[in-house]
Amino acid sequence: xxxxxxxxxxxxxxxxxxxxxxxxxxxxxxxxxxxxxxxxxxxxxxxxxxxxxxxxxxxxxxxxxxxxxxxxxxxxxxxxxxxxxxxxxxxxxxxxxxxxxxxxxxxxxxxxxxxxxxxxxxxxxxxxxxxxxxxxxxxxxxxxxxxxxxxxxxxxxxxxxxx
Amino acid sequence: xxxxxxxxxxxxxxxxxxxxxxxxxxxxxxxxxxxxxxxxxxxxxxxxxxxxxxxxxxxxxxxxxxxxxxxxxxxxxxxxxxxxxxxxxxxxxxxxxxxxxxxxxxxxxxxxxxxxxxxxxxxxxxxxxxxxxxxxxxxxxxxxxxxxxxxxxxxxxxxxxxx
Amino acid sequence: xxxxxxxxxxxxxxxxxxxxxxxxxxxxxxxxxxxxxxxxxxxxxxxxxxxxxxxxxxxxxxxxxxxxxxxxxxxxxxxxxxxxxxxxxxxxxxxxxxxxxxxxxxxxxxxxxxxxxxxxxxxxxxxxxxxxxxxxxxxxxxxxxxxxxxxxxxxxxxxxxxx
Amino acid sequence: xxxxxxxxxxxxxxxxxxxxxxxxxxxxxxxxxxxxxxxxxxxxxxxxxxxxxxxxxxxxxxxxxxxxxxxxxxxxxxxxxxxxxxxxxxxxxxxxxxxxxxxxxxxxxxxxxxxxxxxxxxxxxxxxxxxxxxxxxxxxxxxxxxxxxxxxxxxxxxxxxxx
Amino acid sequence: xxxxxxxxxxxxxxxxxxxxxxxxxxxxxxxxxxxxxxxxxxxxxxxxxxxxxxxxxxxxxxxxxxxxxxxxxxxxxxxxxxxxxxxxxxxxxxxxxxxxxxxxxxxxxxxxxxxxxxxxxxxxxxxxxxxxxxxxxxxxxxxxxxxxxxxxxxxxxxxxxxx
Amino acid sequence: xxxxxxxxxxxxxxxxxxxxxxxxxxxxxxxxxxxxxxxxxxxxxxxxxxxxxxxxxxxxxxxxxxxxxxxxxxxxxxxxxxxxxxxxxxxxxxxxxxxxxxxxxxxxxxxxxxxxxxxxxxxxxxxxxxxxxxxxxxxxxxxxxxxxxxxxxxxxxxxxxxx
Numbered sequence: 001x002x003x004x005x006x007x008x009x010x011x012x013x014x015x016x017x018x019x020x021x022x023x024x025x026x027x028x029x030x031x032x033x034x035x036x037x038x039x040x041x042x043x044x045x046x047x048x049x050x051x052x053x054x055x056x057x058x059x060x061x062x063x064x065x066x067x068x069x070x071x072x073x074x075x076x077x078x079x080x081x082x083x084x085x086x087x088x089x090x091x092x093x094x095x096x097x098x099x100x101x102x103x104x105x106x107x108x109x110x111x112x113x114x115x116x117x118x119x120x121x122x123x124x125x126x127x128x129x130x131x132x133x134x135x136x137x138x139x140x141x142x143x144x145x146x147x148x149x150x151x152x153x154x155x156x157x158x159x160x161x162x163x
Numbered sequence: 164x165x166x167x168x169x170x171x172x173x174x175x176x177x178x179x180x181x182x183x184x185x186x187x188x189x190x191x192x193x194x195x196x197x198x199x200x201x202x203x204x205x206x207x208x209x210x211x212x213x214x215x216x217x218x219x220x221x222x223x224x225x226x227x228x229x230x231x232x233x234x235x236x237x238x239x240x241x242x243x244x245x246x247x248x249x250x251x252x253x254x255x256x257x258x259x260x261x262x263x264x265x266x267x268x269x270x271x272x273x274x275x276x277x278x279x280x281x282x283x284x285x286x287x288x289x290x291x292x293x294x295x296x297x298x299x300x301x302x303x304x305x306x307x308x309x310x311x312x313x314x315x316x317x318x319x320x321x322x323x324x325x326x
Numbered sequence: 327x328x329x330x331x332x333x334x335x336x337x338x339x340x341x342x343x344x345x346x347x348x349x350x351x352x353x354x355x356x357x358x359x360x361x362x363x364x365x366x367x368x369x370x371x372x373x374x375x376x377x378x379x380x381x382x383x384x385x386x387x388x389x390x391x392x393x394x395x396x397x398x399x400x401x402x403x404x405x406x407x408x409x410x411x412x413x414x415x416x417x418x419x420x421x422x423x424x425x426x427x428x429x430x431x432x433x434x435x436x437x438x439x440x441x442x443x444x445x446x447x448x449x450x451x452x453x454x455x456x457x458x459x460x461x462x463x464x465x466x467x468x469x470x471x472x473x474x475x476x477x478x479x480x481x482x483x484x485x486x487x488x489x
Numbered sequence: 490x491x492x493x494x495x496x497x498x499x500x501x502x503x504x505x506x507x508x509x510x511x512x513x514x515x516x517x518x519x520x521x522x523x524x525x526x527x528x529x530x531x532x533x534x535x536x537x538x539x540x541x542x543x544x545x546x547x548x549x550x551x552x553x554x555x556x557x558x559x560x561x562x563x564x565x566x567x568x569x570x571x572x573x574x575x576x577x578x579x580x581x582x583x584x585x586x587x588x589x590x591x592x593x594x595x596x597x598x599x600x601x602x603x604x605x606x607x608x609x610x611x612x613x614x615x616x617x618x619x620x621x622x623x624x625x626x627x628x629x630x631x632x633x634x635x636x637x638x639x640x641x642x643x644x645x646x647x648x649x650x651x652x
Numbered sequence: 653x654x655x656x657x658x659x660x661x662x663x664x665x666x667x668x669x670x671x672x673x674x675x676x677x678x679x680x681x682x683x684x685x686x687x688x689x690x691x692x693x694x695x696x697x698x699x700x701x702x703x704x705x706x707x708x709x710x711x712x713x714x715x716x717x718x719x720x721x722x723x724x725x726x727x728x729x730x731x732x733x734x735x736x737x738x739x740x741x742x743x744x745x746x747x748x749x750x751x752x753x754x755x756x757x758x759x760x761x762x763x764x765x766x767x768x769x770x771x772x773x774x775x776x777x778x779x780x781x782x783x784x785x786x787x788x789x790x791x792x793x794x795x796x797x798x799x800x801x802x803x804x805x806x807x808x809x810x811x812x813x814x815x
Numbered sequence: 816x817x818x819x820x821x822x823x824x825x826x827x828x829x830x831x832x833x834x835x836x837x838x839x840x841x842x843x844x845x846x847x848x849x850x851x852x853x854x855x856x857x858x859x860x861x862x863x864x865x866x867x868x869x870x871x872x873x874x875x876x877x878x879x880x881x882x883x884x885x886x887x888x889x890x891x892x893x894x895x896x897x898x899x900x901x902x903x904x905x906x907x908x909x910x911x912x913x914x915x916x917x918x919x920x921x922x923x924x925x926x927x928x929x930x931x932x933x934x935x936x937x938x939x940x941x942x943x944x945x946x947x948x949x950x951x952x953x954x955x956x957x958x959x960x961x962x963x964x965x966x967x968x969x970x971x972x973x974x975x976x977x978x
């Protein structure tokens with residue numbers, strides 16, 4: 001068993017994908033932001049008439065996906081084909097779930113782009129609300145599904161609550 | 164109660180800090196990455212002789228803190244004074260805890276920089292190990308402590324397990 | 327009469343501001359996007375119920391202001407204190423006017439940051455609507471007001487129609 | 490009629506181009522910077538012996554085209570094949586016209602890259618000359634021509650004065 | 653004889669590669685950092701137990717290769733397929749040699765990416781050690797080998813000492 | 816003797832400068848690009864009538880200085896006060912020497928910014944000329960002078976040939 005981003009002497013490398021074929025690939029990641037009741041209410045209300053926290057977070061998440069190779073050292077720079085972000089408010093838990101779906105026709109997968117989109121959207125929700133709730137928690141960022149590469153189809157088998 | 168990043172008509176703004184004094188400010192954030200036993204072992208072993216996952220993640224986290232204003236829409240661009248990242252392996256849980264400490268002498272706080280450092284370090288651990296463990300989960304990213312601004316000292320009062 | 331960004335031999339330089347005092351400075355720039363009637367209507371309607379073109383453009387403009395030193399070669403990297411963007415729909419002209427206000431306590435002015443915010447917000451409006459209207463025109467980007475530096479207060483004396 | 494960057498619920502998305510074929514695409518955009526007579530003269534003279542405003546603006550515009558996906562939220566990151574910028578001095582109007590031509594072999598068009606090149610070149614001209622002329626105006630940024638995508642050939646039919 | 657990045661009137665352009673075929677290309681560049689004996693010893697020792705200068709420099713070099721189009725004005729933005737960096741300590745000279753190998757399947761070569769990787773890794777070594785040795789010198793950055801493009805195979809024929 | 820960018824356990828850190836006073840600091844770095852006679856001639860001639868290699872390289876170097884914290888992992892993000900780049904053609908050696916001078920009023924020095932400016936300018940000269948001369952060599956990048964910090968004044972005492 002071996003970590004692919006290190007060579008035989010333990011040196012970090014950006015792995016060579018130059019001879020892999022271009023295939024259609026998709027990755028879905030998710031995560032959640034938990035908060036106080038009043039913060040949750042304010043976000044839901046703002047959406048309608050006083051400011052759109054989730055709208056700003058969606059833009060940030062999509063732009064964040066594009067910055068993945070600037071942030072994650074061994075990630076390949078990629079020409080992403082599509083990024084979308086969905087927010088699923090879970091009222092009884094005062095939690096906003098975030099789902100990012102990224103697609104590409106390319107030589108390598110887009111898991112990290114989906115993760116980064118989720119993380120940046122979550123951080124943005126925190127930033128937009130931190131003046132009223134410093135105790136928000138970002139949790140449960142994980143891969144939901146991945147398809148299209150040589151490593152085959154992956155489907156998350158964990159806790160069904162989030163996705 | 165009002166979200167500070169929106170004005171009275173609900174328009175997003177980068178809030179005005181131009182008349183605030185420069186003060187010494189510090190923020191500490193943390194988070195964790197949970198993984199399979201063999202992944203945890205491999206990271207711990209690699210550290211010694213076959214590649215340094217945490218070393219790469221530390222560099223990524225520190226660089227990530229500097230990219231915060233590029234990622235989080237309403238964050239001010241800041242001249243950070245210091246960033247440090249600590250990893251605390253929790254063997255019995257197969258979990259790596261991540262703590263980021265950011266300092267500045269400036270007009271606004273550095274919470275988001277500490278959060279971004281944690282998130283980017285966590286995403287990098289995922290990326291470096293994903294070939295052997297796609298089911299890792301990033302969780303519990305929260306503010307531990309914050310001092311030095313007008314809003315006073317904040318100390319996390321939640322779950323004592325992580326920090 | 328001399329261009330400040332060139333030295334005596336005509337070489338481009340980032341001019342030296344190291345001995346200038348920190349003062350509170352503000353710059354206001356504006357510009358406009360003209361479009362077909364139906365595009366204008368769609369933007370105004372979308373704002374209410376089907377997507378928020380101006381919300382996305384506002385986030386882009388604020389983030390764009392922060393990228394100014396990456397884009398404009400001789401601009402100093404600056405710790406901006408505040409950025410805000412206002413959109414003024416001019417219904418009878420099917421035109422959206424854009425106004426950006428940037429503040430800093432620093433050694434040099436923020437005109438270019440205000441201009442860049444306007445330009446990026448305008449480009450984003452174009453991008454969001456180009457599928458239905460390729461003939462939109464971005465015009466009249468100019469400085470409205472500037473205060474706080476050694477060069478004194480500037481107030482635009484041109485065409486009163488926009489600002 | 491629908492804005493392509495929003496889904497059916499009005500959420501912003503980076504539209505999916507993963508199944509579109511790679512084709513050769515070109516976009517041409519233009520714009521202009523109007524200024525005082527002496528500013529125009531100085532730029533024209535400087536070109537010859539005391540500093541090259543347009544040379545700096547050309548480099549900035551080409552580099553700006555490459556930053557388009559960092560600036561415009563829903564733009565795809567693209568491997569541009571070519572960027573060129575032409576300046577056309579219009580002496581009787583004391584105006585510099587700017588034309589940017591961008592090409593790619595790819596899945597989506599490069600209009601926004603051509604627009605961004607024009608805007609950044611125009612902003613740079615402003616920045617290089619602002620010490621002597623704060624009243625310059627950037628105007629008339631529009632698409633001149635576009636070819637190679639599914640939406641067919643577009644040719645600007647407006648005001649013949651600029652292009 | 654003509655510089656390819658200028659057109660017939662001497663204007664800088666990003667040259668058009670839109671009709672070139674995708675081929676597998678590789679470039680190898682190298683360079684060196686010379687230092688005092690004790691600095692060299694410290695780097696070699698640190699590697700083992702007190703901090704990993706070369707590990708940090710390797711991450712920086714790989715990330716630097718990805719920033720090439722942001723830094724070098726006429727470079728095309730590229731989807732790099734692989735980047736690796738090797739350090740070769742030359743004990744008798746108190747010198748660390750750096751070799752970067754970059755691959756792509758694309759329309760243009762990756763020499764500048766290999767050069768940038770070497771330069772950024774070298775600058776990082778300097779930065780990490782400058783507190784104890786300000787007189788380090790970075791030298792001999794050159795192309796070692798290049799293959800896969802229309803211009804044919806290039807093999808460095810100079811000084812055999814470094815590579 | 817200790818490397819300042821590592822803590823006592825050998826972990827990389829961005830060192831804490833939050834309590835250091837703002838002082839005026841300056842750093843001067845230099846380096847050189849050696850080339851074939853005809854390449855050198857072409858650059859010198861182009862300057863006059865067919866394209867301005869050094870003009871493009873100067874813009875790239877100044878912009879590169881601003882990207883230093885994005886490239887060098889442990890560098891602080893700084894509000895640079897001034898950057899200038901001089902090229903000194905050394906005809907008898909077919910070499911272009913590059914000198915970068917960076918100033919700041921700040922809490923930490925700007926050596927790395929001066930180095931990065933030299934390196935990016937040198938890489939750009941290579942890029943602009945590589946179609947006619949792949950064997951150019953970048954050498955002798957070193958610190959010439961540094962003043963203004965606690966570590967005192969540094970003046971290079973090496974080879975007098977370059978600076």
